[in-house]
Amino acid sequence: MADAKSEVTLDKRPMNRREFLNFAWLVSLGFLTVNLGGVTFLFAMPRFKEGEFGGIYTYGKVSDLPPVDTPPVNLPKVKMWLSNTSDGVLGIYKVCTHLGCLYNWNNQEGKFICPCHGSQFQANGEYILGPAPRSLDRFAIQIVDPDTNTVLAESSDGSPVPVPDNPNAVIRIDTGKRVQGKRHA
Ligand code: FES
The missing domain is CATH 2.102.10.10 (Rieske [2Fe-2S] iron-sulphur domain)
Structure with a gap:
C-alpha cells in the first residue's frame, strides 16, 4: 500500500503568462474592493462631531x-x-x-x-x-x-x-x- 504522503505531488512548474495576468487581475480587484470599502465607510461616518467646528x-x-x-x-x-x-x-x-x-x-x-x-x-x-x-x-x-x-x-x-x-x-x-x-x- 502506497504511503499517503508520497501521493502528494507539488506542481512546481512556473506560472505561464495567462496565469500570471489572472493572478495580477485578482490582486488588483482585491485592492480595489478594499479601497472602495474604506471610502464608503468614511462617507458613511458623520462629517462633524458635536462640539467641533462644523457641528x-x-x-x-x-x-x-x-x-x-x-x-x-x-x-x-x-x-x-x-x-x-x-x-x-x-x-x-x-x-x-x-x-x-x-x-x-x-x-x-x-x-x-x-x-x-x-x-x-x-x-x-x-x-x-x-x-x-x-x-x-x-x-x-x-x-x-x-x-x-x-x-x-x-x-x-x-x-x-x-x-x-x-x-x-x-x-x-x-x-x-x-x-x-x-x-x-
Ligand atoms: S482685510 Fe482681512 S484678509 Fe484682507
Whole structure:
C-alpha cells in the first residue's frame, strides 16, 4: 500500500503568462474592493462631531454669557467669536471676509481689526471700513429650555438672538450653518 504522503505531488512548474495576468487581475480587484470599502465607510461616518467646528456647539447657559456690550468671547476651537450685544447674541465666524485672514478683537479700539489689510468690523460683525466686501459671517443660533427642549429664541438668518429670561436656557450654535454677512455699497 502506497504511503499517503508520497501521493502528494507539488506542481512546481512556473506560472505561464495567462496565469500570471489572472493572478495580477485578482490582486488588483482585491485592492480595489478594499479601497472602495474604506471610502464608503468614511462617507458613511458623520462629517462633524458635536462640539467641533462644523457641528452644533453648545456654548453654555444664558447665565454664562458675558455682560451685554463687553468684549466678544474668543472660541478658537469652533472658529468663532461669541458677541453679546444689546440686540442679542451672535456667533461670528473668525475668518475675514476679504481674503480669509483671522482678525482679532482690539480692546482699545472696541472693534475687530484684521491684521492683513486693516478691515474693521463692529462687535456685531458689521463692516466699518477697509477692503472687506461685506460684514462678517454669522452662525445660526438656538436658545433652548433644557427641561422641555423647547426653543425659546432662535435665528437662522444671522440676526442677533434676543436672550430669554431664563438663566438656565442653553445656547446652541450651529457652526455648520454659516450666513454670509451683508455686502456694503
Ligand atoms: S484678509 Fe482681512 S482685510 Fe484682507
